Amino acid sequence: MLPKVLSKDRFADFVARLLGGGRVFAPVAKGPQFAFAEIAGPDEVSRIRMDYDISILPPKKLFMPQRETLLTFKDKGPEGVRAEVKSQPTAILGVHPYDLHAIATLDAAFSKGARDAYYLAKRGATTLIGLNVKAPANENQFAADMNAIDPPAGGYDLFLTDLGDRYYVEISTGAGEALADDDMFTPAGAGDHKGKRAYDAAKAAHFTRKLPYDTRYLPELLDVSYDSLIWEAAARRCFSCGTCTNVCPTCYCFDVLDKLSMDAHSGTRERIWDSCQLEGFAVVAGGENFREERPSRLRHRMFRKGKYIFERTGRTGCVGCGRCITHCVAKISILEAFQQIADQVGA
Ligand code: SF4
Numbered sequence: 001m002l003p004k005v006l007s008k009d010r011f012a013d014f015v016a017r018l019l020g021g022g023r024v025f026a027p028v029a030k031g032p033q034f035a036f037a038e039i040a041g042p043d044e045v046s047r048i049r050m051d052y053d054i055s056i057l058p059p060k061k062l063f064m065p066q067r068e069t070l071l072t073f074k075d076k077g078p079e080g081v082r083a084e085v086k087s088q089p090t091a092i093l094g095v096h097p098y099d100l101h102a103i104a105t106l107d108a109a110f111s112k113g114a115r116d117a118y119y120l121a122k123r124g125a126t127t128l129i130g131l132n133v134k135a136p137a138n139e140n141q142f143a144a145d146m147n148a149i150d151p152p153a154g155g156y157d158l159f160l161t162d163l164g165d166r167y168y169v170e171i172s173t174g175a176g177e178a179l180a181d182d183d184m185f186t187p188a189g190a191g192d193h194k195g196k197r198a199y200d201a202a203k204a205a206h207f208t209r210k211l212p213y214d215t216r217y218l219p220e221l222l223d224v225s226y227d228s229l230i231w232e233a234a235a236r237r238c239f240s241c242g243t244c245t246n247v248c249p250t251c252y253c254f255d256v257l258d259k260l261s262m263d264a265h266s267g268t269r270e271r272i273w274d275s276c277q278l279e280g281f282a283v284v285a286g287g288e289n290f291r292e293e294r295p296s297r298l299r300h301r302m303f304r305k306g307k308y309i310f311e312r313t314g315r316t317g318c319v320g321c322g323r324c325i326t327h328c329v330a331k332i333s334i335l336e337a338f339q340q341i342a343d344q345v346g347a
């Protein structure tokens with residue numbers, strides 16, 4: 001589908017059009033940082049910050065809420081069990097390319113094997129409007145190394161690039177085409193294509209690579225570093241707080257809890273985010289904990305991000321957003337770990 005152009009003068013009309021189709025979430029300021037929040041109506045368009053650098057939590061929270069009811073049960077037997085698969089039409093506006101890649105990874109993870117009806121129902125009801133970004137938010141980002149500075153093929157409905165007074169709009173799906181089928185969108189001309197090229201050239205110059213190797217070698221480099229002392233050295237500083245996994249756009253581990261009501265006959269089954277960095281994460285029946293030590297938990301996270309998720313989904317388990325580095329109180333850096341494993345092999 002050929003690209004179109006949306007004048008910024010019509011941006012409010014565009015948001016109003018999105019609001020006509022359901023809920024709209026977009027980046028807004030939260031103190032000095034940014035968060036994806038619901039835009040309640042056309043009068044809130046001015047809250048939207050299309051110039052945001054990075055959100056505190058990724059948009060994952062909209063498909064996989066921190067706490068979610070899976071089912072309710074009543075009395076004994078299957079008749080009283082009711083699955084709570086819920087979704088409502090939602091548009092997420094302003095998703096950066098690395099977060100679009102993370103959503104594509106979650107899509108793959110939740111579609112493989114036993115399909116996750118809860119995630120997929122929400123995802124299926126969502127329109128993704130991506131937003132190009134010209135430079136890393138901070139020194140912790142390494143999205144270029146993880147091949148995540150351009151949007152994934154088919155991983156968005158519309159993708160906007162800011163060309164000053166207008167957005168260059170790429171269209172990837174039928175839903176995107178339907179949205180752009182309005183007189184506020186005009187066909188992109190030669191000057192617009194040229195503007196987009198200049199934008200992407202500047203982006204390539206700003207997102208420099210920080211790893212000394214191509215990330216297709218990452219799984220193998222991790223394999224040969226399995227017994228390295230770097231995990232222990234980093235883990236000495238780790239508080240096992242789980243912040244790194246909470247802010248990660250590709251982490252999807254959860255715990256399942258049954259809550260019994262006071263009548264002892266009914267209740268709910270809920271899932272809540274879990275973290276492989278917490279001590280109790282790998283406790284199994286009988287009380288055995290097969291990742292009791294901090295270094296083995298930290299190494300497990302790095303292997304999930306650089307190897308295991310890729311092997312399971314065929315997609316990167318880390319998009320180089322840098323959130324886990326920025327928010328880690330101990331300043332433990334996955335980028336540094338990925339750099340160190342290459343140093344070790346070359347030493
Ligand atoms: S955020 Fe940092 S300190 Fe907390 S668990 Fe993760 S690596 Fe450890």
Ligand code: SF4
Pocket residue numbers: 244247248249250251305317318319320321322323324325334
């Ligand atoms: S591991 Fe860290 S850098 Fe990689 S996607 Fe998760 S939060 Fe971002």
